[in-house]
Amino acid sequence: MGRKPVSEEEHAAKKAKIKAARDRMMAEKIGEKGLIIVHTGPGKGKSSSGFGMILRCIAHGMPCAVVQFIKGAWDTGERRLLTEHFGDLCQFHAMGEGFTWETQNRARDIAAAEAGWEKAKELIRDPSIRMVLLDEINIALRYEYLDIEAVIAFLREEKPEMTHVVLTGRNAAEGLIEAADLVTEMTLVKHPFRAGIKAQAGVEY
Template structure:
């Protein structure tokens, strides 16, 4: 008798090894999942020089809307912009998602530090009111990291509020480049968007549907 060999048997061996590997992986994964706790409201930070920070935050807001979960957005910088996200939410989901555009544009547009600080303060006051409401399951603080980076808002005050007053099941998402290290240390989930290539550097202006 001779053992059957060749490509057919090699393929069977590979399939068998793959199946065994997946069984071991599932056992390990199930063990990890069994150790996890129940639901918890997260502090989530999207930062970095790359594109996608606000887009990712709005993606989470749309997930909340899809699950019928009340949510809210506070924009700290882009308040003067007519964005697609704002049109979509205000035009179709205002019953589930509050949208508050509190900013007046980027700092180089206003050229008025006191005015920028006042706008940031108004945004933060609104954010605190929304976060305190336990019925609102997610609050997106869009571009707040920029206000914190310029010290228009005090990072100590923001963290103290989140520690003391954020309801246990409320998610708070903070976007914008140059996130403070204290915020990064405190957050439950931090993602840094890395800039590899951007069309703006090639002279292409911001595009509707891509940038706003």
């Protein structure tokens, strides 16, 4: 048995009620603050989402910066776009030397992560920079290339009030999730890699 058709008047009344409730809710949201944002989980899209936010900042004329902790050796589309076309608004620092299984040198990985974190702190401390993306920092934290407690303490104590910091990478630490204002977990449902499809330009990088 099919559903009873809804008249235009009923539809309009229902939507008006929803809009009124939404408007009341939005009227109560008047605060602004710099957010600690975490993109984590096994699914694809963590870095892509972070770079989407960086592009929004650029569109609004807001100075921003990127520090890449792992994919520094990759010639990515994001890196090309930002450095070649938006270098006046977005600083880009590729600090990593590749994934940990590529370098096979823990001391070198730690040194690269520490250099990345020092650059990140410098950028975050600059109140003129409105957003800093710490791409794949969660991987560096997971492998203990950086001290998670020191990172959390810095974000809580030294981040300027209106600066947004985005941290990406799977396996985000519980302490970081607790300290964050906004956390999104990407869920893996299906990925072409499992069917023998390699990483492709425009999709993965």
